[in-house]
């Protein structure tokens with residue numbers, strides 16, 4: 001049993017904690033919270049809570065919620081920490097993990113350089129085999145890596161070009177909106193292109209991102225120059241072989257991110273999460289070797305199974321195929337009902 005501590009219990013941390021809890025080969029030793037709020041109150045039912053530091057421990061002591069110690073205590077009881085603290089904090093935290101000889105996983109808000117490898121289960125699972133520090137790439141990069149990898153294996157990929165229409169913030173965040181604007185990334189390519197290359201390797205990539213006033217999902221318009229000619233049926237058949245990609249159709253009423261999220265609710269998914277990348281069948285279009293498609297990305301959850309698989313790679317527990325299918329089984333990934 002791998003003992004997993006979760007540092008940072010926000011959008012990503014709380015989901016990774018629940019996903020780890022469902023695995024047979026790992027347990028959650030505890031989660032780190034900065035303050036005794038409603039999130040800590042609900043977390044108490046499933047996990048031991050540790051305060052971020054002495055000052056935050058004091059705030060727990062002054063409340064009705066009990067903390068089991070601080071991050072230092074959690075570290076001493078864990079084999080690995082999944083760091084899901086806000087963007088940029090991992091840089092400081094890695095020193096603490098290193099000092100304690102502990103493995104750690106970081107998230108996409110950190111730079112690639114923080115870790116020994118960036119991770120995507122379909123693209124480069126084995127690059128993290130036995131590593132001590134790994135970074136699971138961002139929600140956008142995870143989505144692109146999954147679908148690009150699915151077509152790359154059969155048809156080869158010469159060039160990827162993607163327009164990312166990004167949700168402005170997550171649904172539980174009221175500090176950033178409402179934003180009545182579309183905000184383009186002014187740099188071309190946006191940072192997503194080099195990030196994608198950290199997991200898919202040496203493929204030519206161009207990306208541009210536009211922030212939009214929505215909290216539900218991102219939408220990507222993807223255009224790929226394939227090495228071999230293919231038709232729509234063949235591409236959909238390839239994508240369909242991957243459980244973490246879900247082919248959806250406007251004909252069944254799934255015409256926007258609103259209905260896709262509603263479908264996840266109807267499916268009874270935990271927190272209405274959709275771990276799969278939803279690719280609209282109607283959008284899969286080929287002109288010779290040029291492939292176009294549109295995909296929707298549930299930013300709060302697509303990286304969750306990746307964190308679980310990264311743990312298995314780092315502890316050399318099982319190969320990619322086995323790990324992915326184990327994770328998918330526990331999270332109902334690939335099941336529509």
Ligand code: NAD
Pocket residue numbers: 007008009010011012013032033034052084085086087088107108109110137138139170299300303
């Ligand atoms: P979040 O703000 O929802 O959660 C971060 C949590 O860490 C919050 O609960 C915050 O209170 C807590 N925290 C703050 N200081 C802390 C400290 N010193 N010690 C412990 N906890 C502390 O952020 P998030 O969206 O979960 O993002 C976490 C990481 O995941 C970032 O690197 C982000 O870029 C990445 N990521 C986010 C998304 C997304 O869409 N939200 C998707 C993929 C990856």
